[in-house]
Amino acid sequence: MIIRKSSREIDIMRKAGQIVAQTHAVLAEKIEAGITTQEIDQIAEEFIRAQGAKPAFKGYQGFPSTVCIAINEQVVHGIPSSRHLETGDIIGLDIGAVVDGYYGDAARTLPVGQVSEKAERLLTVTEESLFKGIEKVKVGNRISDISNAVQQHAEQAGYSVVRRFVGHGIGRNMHEDPQIPNFGSPGRGPRLKAGMVLAIEPMINAGGYEVETLDDNWTVVTCDGELSAHFEHTVAVTDSGFRILTKA
Numbered sequence: 413m414i415i416r417k418s419s420r421e422i423d424i425m426r427k428a429g430q431i432v433a434q435t436h437a438v439l440a441e442k443i444e445a446g447i448t449t450q451e452i453d454q455i456a457e458e459f460i461r462a463q464g465a466k467p468a469f470k471g472y473q474g475f476p477s478t479v480c481i482a483i484n485e486q487v488v489h490g491i492p493s494s495r496h497l498e499t500g501d502i503i504g505l506d507i508g509a510v511v512d513g514y515y516g517d518a519a520r521t522l523p524v525g526q527v528s529e530k531a532e533r534l535l536t537v538t539e540e541s542l543f544k545g546i547e548k549v550k551v552g553n554r555i556s557d558i559s560n561a562v563q564q565h566a567e568q569a570g571y572s573v574v575r576r577f578v579g580h581g582i583g584r585n586m587h588e589d590p591q592i593p594n595f596g597s598p599g600r601g602p603r604l605k606a607g608m609v610l611a612i613e614p615m616i617n618a619g620g621y622e623v624e625t626l627d628d629n630w631t632v633v634t635c636d637g638e639l640s641a642h643f644e645h646t647v648a649v650t651d652s653g654f655r656i657l658t659k660a
């Protein structure tokens with residue numbers, strides 16, 4: 413069941429989304445070779461709590477940390493650790509915050525210092541894919557119009573789209589209906605209506621789309637060891653189009 417939100421609820425979700433955006437901005441300043449992913453996580457948690465919000469992921473299905481961190485061939489859901497970032501890494505940061513019971517969720521993948529041209533291009537195309545999807549958020553369109561726009565853009569660039577994990581509705585729960593795949597034919601799935609709030613989140617691989625979960629039961633990696641990138645925004649469907657709740 414898709415739960416539509418009132419404009420009052422969307423305003424609260426915007427507050428949560430804004431804190432997520434601010435947390436991303438704080439972390440972007442800290443990302444450099446040498447810092448550990450645990451240090452990054454601690455900065456994020458302190459910042460979110462200082463805003464009077466709660467980290468959404470900490471304790472979610474037992475996840476131990478505030479930020480899901482995915483480096484290089486890691487796709488999503490990596491656990492912060494004593495690992496040090498190195499120049500040339502790409503680091504995916506997925507952050508959620510809760511304000512008055514409502515969730516905001518956004519991810520981005522950043523370069524650590526100078527990265528390869530190949531890595532740079534993957535980041536650019538993945539972020540572009542997210543916005544191609546967001547541009548389809550319009551009353552009367554269908555969910556798979558978003559999916560198809562993401563897939564077309566990523567595949568035209570020679571990349572593949574992760575199948576195993578998908579975007580989602582969001583509200584009083586982090587994961588609500590509908591699911592939002594990043595692939596598929598257009599014109600299918602539920603029609604978009606004002607008040608729906610969607611977390612759109614392409615996970616794009618430089619190689620094949622197959623992924624597997626490591627023995628820690630969280631970290632998802634590409635099967636072929638190639639790079640992966642992840643960008644996400646929480647987006648409300650409005651009468652006139654869309655509103656990105658997690659932008660700065």
Ligand code: MG
Pocket residue numbers: 517579580611613644
């Ligand atoms: Mg999400």
